[in-house]
Amino acid sequence: MKYAYYPGCSLHSTGIEYDMSSQLVAGKLGVELKEIPDWNCCGASAGHTTNHLLGLALPARNLAIAEKEGLDVMAPCASCYNRMKTSEVAVKSSQETKARVAEVTEMEYEGKVGVKSALEVFVKDAGLDTIKSLTVKNLGGMKIAAYYGCLLVRPVGIGFDDPENPMTMDDMVTALGGEAVDWPFKTECCGASLPTAREKVGLKLVYDILTIAQSVGAEAVVTACPLCFMNLDMRQNDLNKKVDNANFHLPIFYFTELMAIAFGEKPAKAGVGKHFVDTSSVLAKYNLK
Amino acid sequence: MQPINLTSASAAGKDFVEKVRKASGVDVKACYQCGKCSAGCPVAFAMDYTPRQVMRMLQLGLTEEVLKSHSIWLCAQCETCSARCPRKLEPAKVMEALRIEAKKAGFETEDEIATFNEKFLRSVASNGRVFEAGLVIGFNLATVRPFKDAGVAPSMLANGKLKLLPHKIKGRDAVRRMFEKAEKMEGEHK
Amino acid sequence: MSLNTEALPKSQEVTASPEAAPQPWEPRIVGFACNWCTYAGADLAGLSRLQYPPSIRLIRVPCSGRVNPQFVIRAFQRGADGVLVAGCHPGDCHYSTGNYFTRRRFLLMQRLLEYMGMDPRRFQARWISGSEGPKFQQTVTQMTEDIKALGPNRKMRDVE
Amino acid sequence: MRRVGVFVCHCGSNIAGTVDVERVAKEACKFPNVVFATDYKYMCSEPGQQVIKDAIKEHNLDRVVVASCSPRMHEPTFRRCLESAGMNPYLFEMANIREHCSWVHPDKEKGTVKAIDLVRKAAAKVVKDEPLQKSSIGITKRALVIGGGIAGIQVALDIADAGFPVTIVEKEPTIGGRMAQIDKTFPTLDCSACILTPKMVDASQHPNIEILSYSEVEKVEGYVGNFNITIRKKARSVDMSKCTGCGTCWEKCPTKVDSEFDMGLGKRKAIYTPFPQAVPNKPVIDRIHCTKFKNGKCGICQKFCPTGAVDFEQQDELITEKYGAIVVSTGFNQFDHSVYGEYGYGKYPDVITGLHFERLINASGPTMGKIKRPSDHKIPETVVFVKCVGSRDEAKGKSYCSRTCCMYTAKHATLVHEKIPGSKSYIFYMDVRTPGKGYEEFYKRTAEEYEAQYIRGRVSKIYQKGDKLMVRGEDSLIGRPVEIEADMVVLANAMVAREDAGDLARTLGISYDKDNFFTEAHPKLRPVETHTAGVFLAGACQGPKDIPDSVAQAGAAASKAIGLLSKTQMESDAIVSNVDESRCSGCMICKGICPYKAIDAKIITERIGGKMAERQVAEVNKSLCQGCGACTVACRAGCLNLLGFTNEQILAEVEAVCL
Ligand SMILES: Cc1cc2nc3c(=O)[nH]c(=O)nc-3n(C[C@H](O)[C@H](O)[C@H](O)COP(=O)(O)OP(=O)(O)OC[C@H]3O[C@@H](n4cnc5c(N)ncnc54)[C@H](O)[C@@H]3O)c2cc1C
Ligand SMILES: Cc1cc2nc3c(=O)[nH]c(=O)nc-3n(C[C@H](O)[C@H](O)[C@H](O)COP(=O)(O)OP(=O)(O)OC[C@H]3O[C@@H](n4cnc5c(N)ncnc54)[C@H](O)[C@@H]3O)c2cc1C
Numbered sequence A: 001m002k003y004a005y006y007p008g009c010s011l012h013s014t015g016i017e018y019d020m021s022s023q024l025v026a027g028k029l030g031v032e033l034k035e036i037p038d039w040n041c042c043g044a045s046a047g048h049t050t051n052h053l054l055g056l057a058l059p060a061r062n063l064a065i066a067e068k069e070g071l072d073v074m075a076p077c078a079s080c081y082n083r084m085k086t087s088e089v090a091v092k093s094s095q096e097t098k099a100r101v102a103e104v105t106e107m108e109y110e111g112k113v114g115v116k117s118a119l120e121v122f123v124k125d126a127g128l129d130t131i132k133s134l135t136v137k138n139l140g141g142m143k144i145a146a147y148y149g150c151l152l153v154r155p156v157g158i159g160f161d162d163p164e165n166p167m168t169m170d171d172m173v174t175a176l177g178g179e180a181v182d183w184p185f186k187t188e189c190c191g192a193s194l195p196t197a198r199e200k201v202g203l204k205l206v207y208d209i210l211t212i213a214q215s216v217g218a219e220a221v222v223t224a225c226p227l228c229f230m231n232l233d234m235r236q237n238d239l240n241k242k243v244d245n246a247n248f249h250l251p252i253f254y255f256t257e258l259m260a261i262a263f264g265e266k267p268a269k270a271g272v273g274k275h276f277v278d279t280s281s282v283l284a285k286y287n288l289k
Numbered sequence B: 001m002q003p004i005n006l007t008s009a010s011a012a013g014k015d016f017v018e019k020v021r022k023a024s025g026v027d028v029k030a031c032y033q034c035g036k037c038s039a040g041c042p043v044a045f046a047m048d049y050t051p052r053q054v055m056r057m058l059q060l061g062l063t064e065e066v067l068k069s070h071s072i073w074l075c076a077q078c079e080t081c082s083a084r085c086p087r088k089l090e091p092a093k094v095m096e097a098l099r100i101e102a103k104k105a106g107f108e109t110e111d112e113i114a115t116f117n118e119k120f121l122r123s124v125a126s127n128g129r130v131f132e133a134g135l136v137i138g139f140n141l142a143t144v145r146p147f148k149d150a151g152v153a154p155s156m157l158a159n160g161k162l163k164l165l166p167h168k169i170k171g172r173d174a175v176r177r178m179f180e181k182a183e184k185m186e187g188e189h190k
Numbered sequence C: 001m002s003l004n005t006e007a008l009p010k011s012q013e014v015t016a017s018p019e020a021a022p023q024p025w026e027p028r029i030v031g032f033a034c035n036w037c038t039y040a041g042a043d044l045a046g047l048s049r050l051q052y053p054p055s056i057r058l059i060r061v062p063c064s065g066r067v068n069p070q071f072v073i074r075a076f077q078r079g080a081d082g083v084l085v086a087g088c089h090p091g092d093c094h095y096s097t098g099n100y101f102t103r104r105r106f107l108l109m110q111r112l113l114e115y116m117g118m119d120p121r122r123f124q125a126r127w128i129s130g131s132e133g134p135k136f137q138q139t140v141t142q143m144t145e146d147i148k149a150l151g152p153n154r155k156m157r158d159v160e
Numbered sequence D: 001m002r003r004v005g006v007f008v009c010h011c012g013s014n015i016a017g018t019v020d021v022e023r024v025a026k027e028a029c030k031f032p033n034v035v036f037a038t039d040y041k042y043m044c045s046e047p048g049q050q051v052i053k054d055a056i057k058e059h060n061l062d063r064v065v066v067a068s069c070s071p072r073m074h075e076p077t078f079r080r081c082l083e084s085a086g087m088n089p090y091l092f093e094m095a096n097i098r099e100h101c102s103w104v105h106p107d108k109e110k111g112t113v114k115a116i117d118l119v120r121k122a123a124a125k126v127v128k129d130e131p132l133q134k135s136s137i138g139i140t141k142r143a144l145v146i147g148g149g150i151a152g153i154q155v156a157l158d159i160a161d162a163g164f165p166v167t168i169v170e171k172e173p174t175i176g177g178r179m180a181q182i183d184k185t186f187p188t189l190d191c192s193a194c195i196l197t198p199k200m201v202d203a204s205q206h207p208n209i210e211i212l213s214y215s216e217v218e219k220v221e222g223y224v225g226n227f228n229i230t231i232r233k234k235a236r237s238v239d240m241s242k243c244t245g246c247g248t249c250w251e252k253c254p255t256k257v258d259s260e261f262d263m264g265l266g267k268r269k270a271i272y273t274p275f276p277q278a279v280p281n282k283p284v285i286d287r288i289h290c291t292k293f294k295n296g297k298c299g300i301c302q303k304f305c306p307t308g309a310v311d312f313e314q315q316d317e318l319i320t321e322k323y324g325a326i327v328v329s330t331g332f333n334q335f336d337h338s339v340y341g342e343y344g345y346g347k348y349p350d351v352i353t354g355l356h357f358e359r360l361i362n363a364s365g366p367t368m369g370k371i372k373r374p375s376d377h378k379i380p381e382t383v384v385f386v387k388c389v390g391s392r393d394e395a396k397g398k399s400y401c402s403r404t405c406c407m408y409t410a411k412h413a414t415l416v417h418e419k420i421p422g423s424k425s426y427i428f429y430m431d432v433r434t435p436g437k438g439y440e441e442f443y444k445r446t447a448e449e450y451e452a453q454y455i456r457g458r459v460s461k462i463y464q465k466g467d468k469l470m471v472r473g474e475d476s477l478i479g480r481p482v483e484i485e486a487d488m489v490v491l492a493n494a495m496v497a498r499e500d501a502g503d504l505a506r507t508l509g510i511s512y513d514k515d516n517f518f519t520e521a522h523p524k525l526r527p528v529e530t531h532t533a534g535v536f537l538a539g540a541c542q543g544p545k546d547i548p549d550s551v552a553q554a555g556a557a558a559s560k561a562i563g564l565l566s567k568t569q570m571e572s573d574a575i576v577s578n579v580d581e582s583r584c585s586g587c588m589i590c591k592g593i594c595p596y597k598a599i600d601a602k603i604i605t606e607r608i609g610g611k612m613a614e615r616q617v618a619e620v621n622k623s624l625c626q627g628c629g630a631c632t633v634a635c636r637a638g639c640l641n642l643l644g645f646t647n648e649q650i651l652a653e654v655e656a657v658c659l
């Protein structure tokens, strides 16, 4: 298995743990990742809500580069994945769009290669049996809420999992020996860049998600997106200061971190030391240090 | 409250509805105002008009009010509305189209979000990628909140999460050209 | 299926009434009308005294689906300047599906005629319901105008 | 040489005012085969008809043309006239020189020319007319009703009261249908059982009604008046002739199963009747769950049965019977809301459907009429109703409105208010549709006196939070998102067709719409007939319907069936399609075209080169053919012809008007 790897801006900065753990997991699963040479930012939501064509062209340039190498792209970030998927579908379904995009990018993207999320590659394609067989450190029944965020499963009909109650990450948690708690906010939006741009609005969304996760007894939340991760992890401190009675200490993990740990890697090697919310006690509780 | 003159509003709004349809693929006339989009929208509580109301205002031809609304900027593009609309409409795409139109018309009702987006894109245009530290600092300076999020910066730096210098890609000129071309072509297209 | 037309007097002969000045050319349109909708629509036009050019001769059929393309060809061969096939609106067919066949069949028919060099305006398929007297009137009027502009059909007329 | 007579009518001045009728008659004399032509003031009047009859005799006419008004008006009149003159009534054509000529062409000269053309056309056709006969067949004076819900019961009672034997085929162990599950009925709130069970008993005791419960229609052959129906009587494992319905067996049976009748909220035994007032009140064994059938042990019911009625060896039985008419009344199902992920994919126990609610509120239901939520049997204080679930939702369900749910939701909210003091109901709706007598008033009372809070908006998400259900909607009238912490949520699921409706439709040869509801012959004017002669529709199988509408339609369907069965002979029109067997190649393309399934293959034996050989050809069933003529055009060999509108006749008309 070989993929063109699209880390996106976040995995080289705020989401560095995701990058580190993804590389580890890929190695364990025998997935070869080749970073797209000289890739550019996908534009995120700022791109397509400012200029529709630009929103399609920015990801298309990366896809075009990958196409030259004949490789499908793996994009761990949900937002990058969503933008690339949108671009892929748009180019595949309209000759006119394809031509316009090509004109902007000055590169040919034929739609011969497509994008997959890391969750798809590492869990769905690899298979739960492989994951189970690689697991050497069982998560010991840790209660984990799988949080997918909004974009990973949308647009409806194109995604790889159910849009309202996705299960890929839950199944992974179970395969690793954890307990995936059933909870209703798996796909509620965390606000993306709103907590930065419009703090009050954004924080409420984060607050709701954390509250529900806590109320169902989750000891940790697992995500598959650097933006979700940052909002849930970095904003807990903020919330505790700004919201009455808020007292969150809910460890947030990337799913790849949990996989790496269960596959026997040292947590630090997977980047787990870099979180804002302390992870050591929950890891200690389940002998995962 | 002033009554709305629907005779003139509907006439004027017709072309705009068509424009939105072309840009977003959504025929707002098909919206039957059920409100499911608004009910599921995570930011509707902060909006001045709920997504359903935005659809309604377009139907009635209240173009300017819509373009001046905060809602189109607050929309997080989460696509929850699109996923659940019983009429298979995609309000998220309408929001996108409206934001682009608003920007063209010079209505940027939500300064902070507009500024954030602009800084974000400027970063991409000049480096090819987002320079997060620069973005956050630039954004906070621009919105006169220099110390917002400053508390987290040291630990992020220490963890290698914030780089002090932007990563510039080789193809950044190509990226810059993409910005220019896209702007020109979208301008002509509509 | 051939008919000995020799025995029939030519209509030109019988119509030339002694005192009438030579009349300007009037197109001759053969109309196939389904009994339930268009024939009734034409009846309604009559009951409402809606005037239209005396160019059309309606042949009553149970359903527009009964109209064999052969009938149309024969009409053109015998010198009809236009042919109208009209029946119930799609979905309203008295026999539930007949007019769907008509629709498909006459689309093909139209293309065939065009291929044979016939102006497509000479052959029309229309949906006219039993309550659409005015539509019947307008259809005949319009078709007559169109064909007047085209002149007589010489293309497929049997060589005599 | 034919002898054609032409009669030109003045219609007072209606025709004669703008058409020179005398000249028309004179010209007509010159047409080939025309031996007589005349004009008269009022052709349809008594003396007018006498003119025709006299001329027939005097001139020995064998074909008649009347040039007057539309055949849609007086064709039958003149056909009768010919008949009374001893002629075959189909040797007749009309030229419509009034509606299509005198009334629309004021120019007398042009009008007259056209009138002459029209008469020539009729004369050319009439020469090709052949004597036609209406065919007639006998009728089996019995009706079959498929589906024994309220609609089917009503149909059966009405037909039986008119004196005809009726068989009800019901696939469940009892008749009663959905109405038996319902507690009270809007808009009067009378108890469903109180008005339904007497009807069920009436049906079971009616000398003309036979109930075949636990049975299904397997095969339908024949046609209107004479259907041959094969019915599968599924093995009940109980000998109906011995069983007295004493109930010992189901008391003793140790195997408990979720009750379908109670929507899984209560239990039944493996040997059971669905509910105490079942008709027939005799049990069946559910072989899937019965221990005896699963592993050969048990047999308790058989041991205790005082009459020895339990028969584990019983087999399905196939019977074939003849019927003259069929009424289909197979009702509806509830939409399955497990496609709504945002409402929990049907996995929250306290998010229930309307029918669940009916069982909860029913005094003989699993909770003895106490509204208790399924998860923990607590009495809910806040109940949220969500309307249009699966209805008016193209994305997940059906595009149509289910018509009954606005009303039954109002009913449910009323009952919540009556049964749980201090409770509060919220109803999410998009529109409130109450188009029935007393319906709007009922809804108003629900909102005003029974304090149900109506909120205009579709719910976007329902989720469990602790022991509450959070319901998120928008109050679209004020334009703000709202959230309710509910104890129980009741969804008004769409009414959808039975899952086997398509199969049954194919068995019966009737059509069904995109949603699998059976299609009526005409949406306004033939609402209880189907395109297949002799098959009628009643109740919710044709589309969502409440009880008053189902019963009304049942009455209408019964009267249609009675109308059919009352005839001694059935006459079918003479205008039917005819196969020229000598030329038919047996390709059967025509079969697929006929909307009435009137064409079938048959094998003929003929002598080819001195040897007898068998060959397939098409055959038109004259009682089923409605004379549309579609098949005639489909046949490439041109060997199908529509009598009365043959290719030769129409071509003669074409030639005659093209001169
Ligand atoms: C929650 C709810 C509440 C309602 N409340 C009211 C109310 O208060 N007032 C009101 O007027 N209406 C009410 N209705 C509507 C009412 O239920 C229907 O109008 C009525 O039941 C329709 O009757 P039916 O005989 O057409 O169909 P059904 O009641 O569905 O009966 C059909 C019968 O046919 C049988 N059957 C199905 N398929 C076959 C087959 N292939 N072969 C043999 N038998 C077959 C079934 O087993 C069943 O017995 C309510 C509906 C719901 C869902
Ligand atoms: C504006 C409008 C538009 C409509 N459009 C539609 C539509 O598009 N589709 C649709 O399905 N329905 C439509 N309807 C409804 C439709 O008109 C009725 O359903 C239908 O006419 C009812 O038929 P009826 O025979 O019961 O009553 P009516 O049509 O009222 O006929 C009753 C007859 O009884 C006669 N009569 C009254 N009293 C006596 C007496 N004492 N003695 C003797 N004779 C008497 C009357 O003169 C009349 O001829 C419409 C109604 C309206 C008002």
Ligand code: SF4
Pocket (backbone or CB within 6 Å): B030, B031, B032, B033, B034, B035, B036, B037, B038, B051, B052, B055, B084, B085, B086, B087, B088, B089, B091
């Ligand atoms: S969900 Fe769809 S139909 Fe309903 S209000 Fe929103 S856009 Fe309109």
Ligand code: SF4
Pocket (backbone or CB within 6 Å): A189, B037, B040, B041, B042, B043, B044, B051, B074, B075, B076, B077, B078, B079, B080, B081, B082, B091, B092, B095
């Ligand atoms: S895409 Fe925008 S409008 Fe739609 S639900 Fe998300 S935030 Fe609301």
Ligand code: SF4
Pocket (backbone or CB within 6 Å): D009, D010, D011, D012, D014, D015, D041, D042, D043, D044, D045, D068, D069, D070, D074, D098
């Ligand atoms: S037959 Fe027709 S045209 Fe003649 S008098 Fe009677 S109604 Fe009038």
Ligand code: SF4
Pocket (backbone or CB within 6 Å): D238, D242, D243, D244, D245, D246, D247, D248, D249, D250, D282, D283, D304, D305, D306, D307, D308, D309, D310
């Ligand atoms: S015990 Fe026997 S007689 Fe009594 S109900 Fe059961 S089967 Fe019938």
Ligand code: SF4
Pocket (backbone or CB within 6 Å): D252, D253, D254, D255, D269, D270, D271, D285, D289, D290, D291, D292, D293, D297, D298, D299, D300, D301, D302
């Ligand atoms: S044999 Fe079956 S039906 Fe009879 S008592 Fe046992 S389990 Fe019940």
Ligand code: SF4
Pocket (backbone or CB within 6 Å): D387, D388, D389, D391, D392, D400, D401, D402, D403, D404, D405, D406, D407, D431, D432, D433, D492
């Ligand atoms: S009857 Fe009412 S609840 Fe039912 S589908 Fe129609 S509008 Fe919705």
Ligand code: SF4
Pocket (backbone or CB within 6 Å): D579, D583, D584, D585, D586, D587, D588, D589, D590, D591, D617, D618, D634, D635, D636, D637, D638, D639, D640
């Ligand atoms: S289409 Fe013609 S040839 Fe074929 S089976 Fe029918 S009648 Fe015979």
Ligand code: SF4
Pocket (backbone or CB within 6 Å): D576, D577, D593, D594, D595, D596, D597, D598, D599, D620, D624, D625, D626, D627, D628, D629, D630, D631, D632, D642
């Ligand atoms: S004329 Fe029409 S109804 Fe009769 S057999 Fe042919 S297709 Fe069927």
